[in-house]
Amino acid sequence: MTIHKMFAALLLxxxxxxxxxxxAQRRDARESIDKGNRLVSSxxxxxxxxxxxxxxxxxxxxxxxxLYNIGVCYYELWRTxxxxxYYRRAIKQRNGVYPQASYALGVALxxxxxxxxxxxxxxxxxxxxxGEYPHAQFHLGLIAANTGDVxxxxxxxxxxxxxxxxxxxxxxxxxxxxxxxxxxLQEAETEFAIAVRLSHxxxxxxxxNLELCRRLLRGDKADVVFLRxxxxxxxx
Numbered sequence: 504m505t506i507h508k509m510f511a512a513l514l515l516x517x518x519x520x521x522x523x524x525x526x527a528q529r530r531d532a533r534e535s536i537d538k539g540n541r542l543v544s545s546x547x548x549x550x551x552x553x554x555x556x557x558x559x560x561x562x563x564x565x566x567x568x569x570l571y572n573i574g575v576c577y578y579e580l581w582r583t584x585x586x587x588x589y590y591r592r593a594i595k596q597r598n599g600v601y602p603q604a605s606y607a608l609g610v611a612l613x614x615x616x617x618x619x620x621x622x623x624x625x626x627x628x629x630x631x632x633x634g635e636y637p638h639a640q641f642h643l644g645l646i647a648a649n650t651g652d653v654x655x656x657x658x659x660x661x662x663x664x665x666x667x668x669x670x671x672x673x674x675x676x677x678x679x680x681x682x683x684x685x686x687x688l689q690e691a692e693t694e695f696a697i698a699v700r701l702s703h704x705x706x707x708x709x710x711x712n713l714e715l716c717r718r719l720l721r722g723d724k725a726d727v728v729f730l731r732x733x734x735x736x737x738x739x
Contacts, residue, residue, distance in 0.1 A: 532562035532569070539572060548576040567596035571604045578611055587611045594627075602632040606639050613642065622646050637666035641674055648681065648732055657681035672701045673733035676709040680730045683716055692716045708733055 539554035558569035574589035590608035594601045605628035612621035625639040644659035660678035679694030698709035708731040
């Protein structure tokens with residue numbers, strides 16, 4: 504065999520070995536993520552962390568998933584600063600296009616009181632998801648409501664109610680609060696009534712708001728400041 508033929512044979516062997524090794528790494532990575540997910544489901548976050556940490560950068564998209572999942576574990580363990588770091592790393596790994604991680608990062612930043620940063624990453628989630636991320640719209644609505652931008656908050660909650668998900672009931676309630684603050688009481692009553700109906704009467708804040716709104720419509724001396732904004736995007 505000539506030197507050239509030997510080199511070609513070695514090159515072919517290398518090309519065959521490398522993909523096989525990568526496939527094995529990705530298979531192992533998938534198994535670690537699946538095992539980690541099962542541990543998260545049972546609340547074993549420390550053990551799940553160890554599984555996710557087995558996934559390395561050579562695992563392509565699985566690596567960004569592992570980084571995000573590590574962030575979730577740290578968040579559930581009340582280690583918010585570390586969660587924020589891993590969410591950021593996951594987003595960077597996907598060149599800024601990871602709506603789920605951007606949304607989770609926004610929630611963690613809100614917990615830290617960093618509202619401007621949270622607002623930016625919620626918008627990042629919306630951009631990455633081409634506007635189809637209602638949970639991000641819900642939280643942007645909360646930030647707008649809490650900073651006094653009632654019209655913007657109403658617009659965001661209205662967009663959120665038009666997308667299916669657990670956020671819908673709270674979004675109807677919060678839209679009602681914003682409408683009431685703008686003295687649009689009949690529209691507000693409709694939104695509160697929808698929230699009560701969708702929750703089968705179990706959403707106490709919406710029921711409270713509906714009763715108060717009806718008192719206002721009757722001319723009773725009630726005050727819209729006592730209307731309750733739901734701070735979560737689902738009904739417990």
